[in-house]
Amino acid sequence: MRQRITYLQEPQDAIDPSTLKVTKNSISTKSITAAKEEKLTFSLEELPQELVKVLEDSHELHIRWVSETSYGAIVPLVSRLSPGLHVFYTPQRNSNTSELLCPMLKKAFSKLLDCKSPEDSFTALPVERFSHSAALQYYAPLPSLPQLVMYVLENVCDTGPTSHRVECEARAVGLISASYVDLNYDTISHAFTLTAFFPPQAQNMSLTNLSPGSSRLEVGILSIEKPLEVEELSLGGFLTVVGEDHKPSPTLFSFPSRHHPTSQFFTSSFKLPTGLHPTLQLNITDAVPPMADRSCSLHAHLTLPKQIFADKYQLFDPLFMSSKGLKKVHYITSPVDLEAPEYAVDSWGSSLLVELAPLTTTFSSSLSMAEIPLHLRYLRPNEKKGGQEKTEIPYPVLFWACTADEGSKFPINPFDRVNLGYDGLFGPRTIFWHLNPEVGGNGERLVSGLSVPVLDLDGSRWVESGTAWVVGLGFLWVLWCLWGVWRRSGFGSGRVEVGKEKKRQ
Amino acid sequence: MAGFFSSPVLVFSSAIALRTSFFFYGLWQDANSPMKYTDIDYYVFTDAARFVSRGGSPYERETYRYTPLLAWMLLPTTWSGTLFSFGKVLFAFSDIVAGWLIVLVLVNGKKMSMERALKFASIWLLNPMVATISTRGSSEGLLGVMVIALLWAITQKKIALAGVLLGLGVHFKIYPFIYAPSIIWWLDDEHIGSPNPARKAGESRSLVTIAKNFLNEARMDLTVTSLLTFLLLNTLMYTKYDFPFIQHTYLHHVTRIDHRHNFSPYNTLLYLSSTSPSTHTVKLESLAFIPQLFLSAFALPLLLAKKDLPSTMLAQTFAFVTFNKVCTSQYFLWYTILLPLYLSITSCTLLSSPRTGLLALALWVAAQVLWLQQGFQLEFLGKSTFVPGLWGAGLAFFAVNCWILGVVVKDIGNIGNTGGQAKGVGEKVTKRGEGKVVQ
Numbered sequence: 001m002r003q004r005i006t007y008l009q010e011p012q013d014a015i016d017p018s019t020l021k022v023t024k025n026s027i028s029t030k031s032i033t034a035a036k037e038e039k040l041t042f043s044l045e046e047l048p049q050e051l052v053k054v055l056e057d058s059h060e061l062h063i064r065w066v067s068e069t070s071y072g073a074i075v076p077l078v079s080r081l082s083p084g085l086h087v088f089y090t091p092q093r094n095s096n097t098s099e100l101l102c103p104m105l106k107k108a109f110s111k112l113l114d115c116k117s118p119e120d121s122f123t124a125l126p127v128e129r130f131s132h133s134a135a136l137q138y139y140a141p142l143p144s145l146p147q148l149v150m151y152v153l154e155n156v157c158d159t160g161p162t163s164h165r166v167e168c169e170a171r172a173v174g175l176i177s178a179s180y181v182d183l184n185y186d187t188i189s190h191a192f193t194l195t196a197f198f199p200p201q202a203q204n205m206s207l208t209n210l211s212p213g214s215s216r217l218e219v220g221i222l223s224i225e226k227p228l229e230v231e232e233l234s235l236g237g238f239l240t241v242v243g244e245d246h247k248p249s250p251t252l253f254s255f256p257s258r259h260h261p262t263s264q265f266f267t268s269s270f271k272l273p274t275g276l277h278p279t280l281q282l283n284i285t286d287a288v289p290p291m292a293d294r295s296c297s298l299h300a301h302l303t304l305p306k307q308i309f310a311d312k313y314q315l316f317d318p319l320f321m322s323s324k325g326l327k328k329v330h331y332i333t334s335p336v337d338l339e340a341p342e343y344a345v346d347s348w349g350s351s352l353l354v355e356l357a358p359l360t361t362t363f364s365s366s367l368s369m370a371e372i373p374l375h376l377r378y379l380r381p382n383e384k385k386g387g388q389e390k391t392e393i394p395y396p397v398l399f400w401a402c403t404a405d406e407g408s409k410f411p412i413n414p415f416d417r418v419n420l421g422y423d424g425l426f427g428p429r430t431i432f433w434h435l436n437p438e439v440g441g442n443g444e445r446l447v448s449g450l451s452v453p454v455l456d457l458d459g460s461r462w463v464e465s466g467t468a469w470v471v472g473l474g475f476l477w478v479l480w481c482l483w484g485v486w487r488r489s490g491f492g493s494g495r496v497e498v499g500k501e502k503k504r505q
Numbered sequence: 506m507a508g509f510f511s512s513p514v515l516v517f518s519s520a521i522a523l524r525t526s527f528f529f530y531g532l533w534q535d536a537n538s539p540m541k542y543t544d545i546d547y548y549v550f551t552d553a554a555r556f557v558s559r560g561g562s563p564y565e566r567e568t569y570r571y572t573p574l575l576a577w578m579l580l581p582t583t584w585s586g587t588l589f590s591f592g593k594v595l596f597a598f599s600d601i602v603a604g605w606l607i608v609l610v611l612v613n614g615k616k617m618s619m620e621r622a623l624k625f626a627s628i629w630l631l632n633p634m635v636a637t638i639s640t641r642g643s644s645e646g647l648l649g650v651m652v653i654a655l656l657w658a659i660t661q662k663k664i665a666l667a668g669v670l671l672g673l674g675v676h677f678k679i680y681p682f683i684y685a686p687s688i689i690w691w692l693d694d695e696h697i698g699s700p701n702p703a704r705k706a707g708e709s710r711s712l713v714t715i716a717k718n719f720l721n722e723a724r725m726d727l728t729v730t731s732l733l734t735f736l737l738l739n740t741l742m743y744t745k746y747d748f749p750f751i752q753h754t755y756l757h758h759v760t761r762i763d764h765r766h767n768f769s770p771y772n773t774l775l776y777l778s779s780t781s782p783s784t785h786t787v788k789l790e791s792l793a794f795i796p797q798l799f800l801s802a803f804a805l806p807l808l809l810a811k812k813d814l815p816s817t818m819l820a821q822t823f824a825f826v827t828f829n830k831v832c833t834s835q836y837f838l839w840y841t842i843l844l845p846l847y848l849s850i851t852s853c854t855l856l857s858s859p860r861t862g863l864l865a866l867a868l869w870v871a872a873q874v875l876w877l878q879q880g881f882q883l884e885f886l887g888k889s890t891f892v893p894g895l896w897g898a899g900l901a902f903f904a905v906n907c908w909i910l911g912v913v914v915k916d917i918g919n920i921g922n923t924g925g926q927a928k929g930v931g932e933k934v935t936k937r938g939e940g941k942v943v944q
Contacts, residue, residue: 273885273886273887274887275883275884275885275886275887276883276884276885276887277884277885313545313548313549313552313567314545317539317541319536319537319538319539320539320541322539323539324539335567336567337567338567338568339568339765341764341776341779341780343779343780344779378764378765378776380780381776381777381780381891386889387889387891387892388887388889451887452887453883453887453888453889453890453891454889454891455773455776455777455889455891455892456889456891456892459892459893460773460777460891460892460896463773463774463777463892463896464774464777464778466896466900467770467771467773467774467896467900470770470900470903470904471770471771471793471796471828471903473907474770474827474903474904474906474907475796475800475828475907477907477908477911478800478824478907478910478911478914479804480911481910481911481912481914481915481918482804482805482808482914484915484918485808485809485914485915485917485918486808488918489812489918490808491690491807491808491809491811492811492812493695493696493811493812
């Protein structure tokens with residue numbers, strides 16, 4: 001196992017290297033204010049058999065979990081996804097999708113995941129456009145990761161020596177406070193990585209490599225520097241390979257980055273009353289393009305669980321779109337059933353990439369707004385809730401997509417994040433400037449909730465018998481009228497003697 | 506006003522003017538308002554036509570649940586931006602033709618004066634609801650013209666043409682199959698006016714003879730031509746578009762589970778039973794087709810067709826829509842086209858007793874208003890009005906429809922008893938009691 005742990009600091013928090021204590025196999029400091037990224041790389045032998053089986057069936061597998069709690073991103077880890085569990089998966093070439101993937105996901109994340117098989121529950125991503133995106137997508141809301149922690153404790157930490165186990169257990173338990181967790185595997189690197197991000201906070205640091213021979217622990221303490229190029233990010237600080245280095249080695253490096261931060265904010269909520277055709281309202285502060293000299297466009301990427309969907313056929317007329325602060329739908333999962341009730345749909349839902357042209361609001365010139373018309377499916381009837389069912393969708397991701405300079409390349413940088421669901425929908429020379437999601441009103445979670453009217457079972461006791469009676473009586477009434485006709489004039493033209501008709505019965 | 510209805514030119518110019526103004530108003534609204542005048546279905550048809558124009562299948566467009574013929578007909582909409590509205594013109598034109606055919610059926614078939622016929626045809630021609638639906642781009646007008654042309658062909662004894670139209674209609678929208686039994690039953694020797702097959706008093710009435718007498722030339726012709734047309738069209742579409750054609754045009758209607766609220770009395774029941782495994786051995790809703798088909802395809806044709814074919818077709822359509830598992834306001838057009846023909850019979854209570862007529866109209870409208878009000882509360886305000894509101898309103902609407910259907914049935918039954926004037930379509934004047942036996 002290789003571990004890379006990076007502390008990322010704002011310039012004003014930058015640590016004094018003299019406070020760092022490096023020993024033969026450890027590094028520590030009393031207090032440090034920093035965000036933290038932990039990146040663990042496993043070889044297949046270090047993983048439980050059932051997981052290896054799933055990975056062997058995969059050409060690539062990327063799992064992204066994001067917390068519903070709002071967190072402050074820090075350079076260079078500024079890319080975002082909607083809160084919840086995302087899976088991007090490409091099966092092994094020339095083979096079927098894995099039958100073990102869904103059971104594995106259920107085991108590692110939540111027994112309640114609505115996941116039957118990749119064929120049924122996953123949706124296809126466009127593969128022909130840019131080669132770097134996975135073939136299939138899945139999403140499920142998931143507020144926290146207790147089951148993943150348990151899974152790692154029972155199946156990963158259990159295998160090594162005791163010393164390894166203590167370290168492993170601490171790391172595993174730590175996952176509970178992560179803001180996001182990425183799991184990556186592809187057949188080319190043949191390695192499985194787990195990356196966890198923890199938001200900035202003051203903390204102690206004490207890291208030990210107990211078996212320097214068999215595992216590697218690299219610790220970086222980096223603070224943000226001012227980059228020279230607009231497309232670049234720059235970091236400076238100290239790197240230490242624990243067990244090899246006797247003192248931190250200073251470093252300063254810049255790299256072109258696909259993802260950049262902005263100081264713009266947005267909230268997402270449903271306009272009331274929601275009805276069966278709710279409108280998602282995005283309120284954006286200071287929506288100004290981040291790069292004046294490039295062409296930039298504002299986009300929203302929505303992850304819509306199956307109970308709610310956008311109708312692509314509604315979102316095409318320029319007049320209608322501009323009246324909502326929208327410009328163009330660039331991508332929508334296809335196909336999306338436009339009629340079926342929620343409980344008759346197998347796939348997880350759909351995603352939507354829409355370009356915004358926000359409308360300025362009357363309240364304030366810095367606040368602009370876009371509205372995305374959505375539609376609800378029928379949900380299951382319920383009881384004792386007055387015919388209302390609460391549901392919610394995760395916050396969308398909002399970003400400016402700007403064209404990078406001709407000739408710009410984004411080589412894989414040490415902090416690069418790909419397969420985010422929307423990055424594959426853009427060309428390779430695109431820079432993403434991310435807006436910060438902000439919880440609206442009195443909420444604390446990055447979700448937009450709404451209430452869905454459903455059939456109230458408390459009041460539907462008589463539906464079956466009532467319908468049967470009314471339909472039956474209506475039918476009998478018409479039959480009675482027909483009987484009257486027959487008695488008077490049979491089934492002839494009414495101008496022939498009745499008696500002759502009757503013989504033919 | 507009296508002068509107005511005596512002139513076909515005036516009535517038809519008004520009908521055309523009505524549609525033309527709606528058409529151009531629609532173009533204006535579409536260009537200037539985010540709320541579109543054009544019906545969503547029109548985009549479905551034209552998208553499908555675009556797929557066809559690129560050599561694809563119309564079924565590549567989701568929710569295209571129609572025959573490919575419709576997409577083919579709308580191919581001109583893909584040629585240029587101005588021609589995009591070609592379909593609406595076609596549908597509105599079909600409306601006018603349908604109106605003209607109503608006049609023809611009334612004048613030639615029922616021997617009615619032109620003025621009277623125009624008055625009745627105006628129920629269709631000058632009906633703003635009809636004009637709106639077709640200029641918004643809904644294809645129901647096309648079906649209307651097929652059904653009324655079928656009726657006209659029958660009255661003109663153009664049996665082969667009628668067969669083709671019947672086969673085409675069923676291929677288009679399935680439901681016109683209910684007209685097959687009534688037309689076949691009606692096509693007896695009395696109505697087609699062929700000389701009565703010589704039947705001696707002593708001739709045995711064996712089953713064979715009855716069958717032989719029943720299978721007259723007209724009936725055979727109609728059956729063969731309609732079946733051939735239907736099979737030919739389906740074979741053609743199947744070879745061209747394969748299974749998706751069968752799936753979307755026909756099977757969809759059997760397997761559909763979308764029960765978004767609509768006027769059908771079964772609506773709430775379907776929602777309820779779609780989620781919970783029924784406790785009964787027989788699912789109630791799977792029996793729904795029994796009363797529907799018994800009435801519309803068997804009992805109504807058998808007892809009424811020979812008395813008055815057009816009114817019977819109205820009653821059948823009315824029963825079919827009323828007892829259907831899905832019912833939206835577009836379906837009302839299916840029977841509106843036949844309504845003038847029923848209203849023109851002398852025994853029609855809805856006209857002869859204005860009180861009953863107005864009551865029927867008021868109740869029909871009121872039940873819909875009630876339903877729409879509940880539907881609005883659900884759809885736009887998010888109130889759970891499934892029970893008792895929507896369910897009750899749906900049943901009330903059903904009850905009103907059943908009552909009206911009963912009145913229609915009685916009226917058709919009374920045709921022979923109201924003294925002479927009312928005659929079946931294209932019927933030969935025959936004296937009563939000539940000893941002629943039907944068939």
